[in-house]
Amino acid sequence: MGDSQSIFQRPPRGTRGPAPAHSRDEIVSVAIGLADADGLGAVSMRAVAAKLGTGAGSLYRYLSSRDDLLDLMADAAIGAIAPYPEVDGPIDALVALARRQLTVYKRHAWLPEVVQQTKGFGPNALAYFDHCIGVLAPVRCPVTAKFEAVAMITGVVVLFARPQPEGLGFAAIDFTRYQNLAAAIQEASSGALKAPEDVPDLFERALRSLLSGLLS
Template identity: 60%
Template structure:
């Protein structure tokens, strides 16, 4: 009897690994654990995957598919890129483990390549070289990951047991009354500032 097609088995493996990472973090994902979740042996996974890194690449690319549908490329490019960045942030909120694997070398899959292609389509009107656009996209992703990490880390620790007398400017900043103006959207300001700073000067 002929077994399942490799693409179907690979999809099942990736689905199981993502569910495991969502529930217990990326550290919970191992070839043995994923095989156990699928009620099979770890050796059978190597028929479709070369290594755990291969699995992580597939997981990241599958998650990148959730960034669709992409925003319209017409109109103001910073507005479109900000929408893309917000969707990235929502994706990292849904799958916090994605931020943890960003720094590792990765093989880009079709969903990730489609996302990069769309970003370049949005930036098509910008008179900057392709290298500057790639740098801007990478820096935007870095900013998004920083905000995602900050959210997942929770509030900063307090200063119990520390004599703050030696830090007068810090004390003054912490005890200053709040500014009357409405709180600004720091995420939007940062993303726009990074993109414009890199691309306006590169044209």
């Protein structure tokens, strides 16, 4: 069953059938619980309905498809980024906001995948976007650059939210053919590239560099 409208543009449930036994929020909460516990593959209309003690068919009075459910899950999770931090300075404020966003994305390991597939903006995503544009109001640059900056924040968050490998697996490589890489690894292992304690971590450095370049 499909619908040309985003799930966020449709009423919370269909007008036909018996009185609602559940709400969209309840359905989404159960689905998020399943995804957090067992991964996105555990989320199906049947599994959510079973948790609610009803049949899968009953959920179609609230949703047209599993994709609708994923859109609602993503927007509900994004809502946890609020309340937004109050920090002076546009870039400082966006970095602080990005750290909150990263915490939420790491809490929900499935979110980076789902947020890149959503078909529409929900109220929480729009509130986040609106807040970011408000933070950037004092910055004198094209509005397109501001939109790009907001998008890049989410891109960096998604990158850092994914599980990071413990190491790059260079141990068994013969570096005689890769002299530039060998020299760089030698320099890093010698401690020459160790950042001082007052230097921000890679997440913050990446964000500040991107934002400074886009908003200049």
